[in-house]
Amino acid sequence: MLIIGCGNRQRGDDAAGLIVAERLRDGGIPTQTCSGEATEVMELWRDHDDVIIIDAVTTASRIGTLHIWDPEGLPKNCQVSASTHGLGIAEAVELSRTLGQLPARLRVYGIEGREFGVSSEISPDVMRAIEIAVGRIESEIRSRA
């Protein structure tokens, strides 16, 4: 399984995906990290069948909400990846699908964020969601072992 954490450490809640990846790595689970830019994500998951990707998102949900979507369930109107890119994970999913490069099994863990200003702090609610996401992914991996 490939696990990718996305985000920008300098922009508050946008670091959520990176922190999840680091926590998992600290627990001995290999992970990759990246900014969340679409082509970079596509390069990482190309030729992988089973992928979890974690990123900060903004939808109409309460801050700290942990969303888990499969590609079909990814909402059209949310901004997955609050990082400063025109093309993010939602576009990576759609473009990969068009090019026949979408991993057979893909789950997007979206952590609802609010503070994305330069050098802002991560919100406490987002920190709690990070811990929940880490636990969920660890359980999933254990259940397969």
Added chain:
Amino acid sequence: MSGRGGRTIKVDTLARVEGEGALYIKMAGDRVADVKLKIYEPPRMFEAFLRGRHFSEAPDITARICGICPIAYQMSAVHAIERALAIKIDPAVRLLRRLFYCGEWIESHALHVYMLHAPDFLGYQDVIEMAKDHRAAVEKALRLKKIGNRIVHLLGGREIHPISACVGGFYKVPSRKQVQELVSDLEWALEASLETVRWTSTLEFPPFEQEYEFVALQHPDEYPLNEGRLVSSHGLNIDAAEYEDRFVEVHVKHSNALHSVMRGKGSYFVGPLARFNLNFGRLPEIAQKAAIEAGLRPPVKNLFRSIVVRAVELVFACAEALRVIGEYEAPAAAHVDVANRAGVGQAITEAPRGILYHRYAVDENGLIVAAKIVPPTSQNQRRIEDDLREYAGHLAAWPIEEATWKCEQAVRCYDPCISCATHFLKVRIDRQ
């Protein structure tokens, strides 16, 4: 549209620019009443964040301003600080920095030409729609970008927010063998870039030309990346140290970002079109030939042809990377030792989307006491407004959706990296 009632064109989100903000155009009949490029985030956070930090941290901190052009930020930072500290770098390090920058240009230009801008010209909502009919073009873009990533990865340690460039050189340099492993990919990329020039030259370009003052670096015998004097199509010729004597950032009420203007003049144009027009003779022969065959001869004043010029710069970046690799021998030391001392230094380098100015003042302990960063998008913002003021008038009779789309296409000619200037960008046009 004379005699017709006013109307509103509104685009809340300008997609396919790096970031998010808002462009607002108000029209009264066929007259453009107002144009405002709005930016939402205080743009000077990083300058404040740098104060009190050691100069050695500046390249890594500033690299995090933008996920698309982190090397530009690193390069302007290291050059400005090296100037402040009167450091001379090894010629082999200088070459490596050119290679590093070529990697970023390849990544950025491939992304913009194919995935952000081409959909406008071909009538698609976005690259996802475009990929259904132009799969080969999108796959070419992805492979080109990956090759740029390989260069950046080799020299930077990781693709986004590279960490290996430092004041005085690099923390670590690659061996000759390692850089030569890039050659076969770059040879493919050069060919793909030539195809990109041909492909973009067949697109349809709205007949919109303006009398721009183009501003770019100029080096005696190289197409500019890391160094040179700052010149313009209207006679400017200055050192980076004189930049703030000739350019000033002004605060505008409708935007958090500062607009950079030429003192006593106004807007100016930075980026590929400016570099091309001011440095055509310094392009390698293969890029000059490709440009001429594509119908480009300086001065190119049609904003929309910037997509072809960007493709020509892709040819340059691949050819230059191959040239550098051919000459490269690893330096004896990855970097020179740098001692703390007080000083002030300025540098300008050519980010993919235009000149990026940095100034640092450091104290005797090496701590930054002042920092100033003027990103390319801040420099083009006033120019974007001026263009839209003119161009929106040409579109007065168009249906609102199409006019909006054309205006967005015009803005994207500048490849605005709003994340450099601020965080997110949105666009809106009102007709009354």
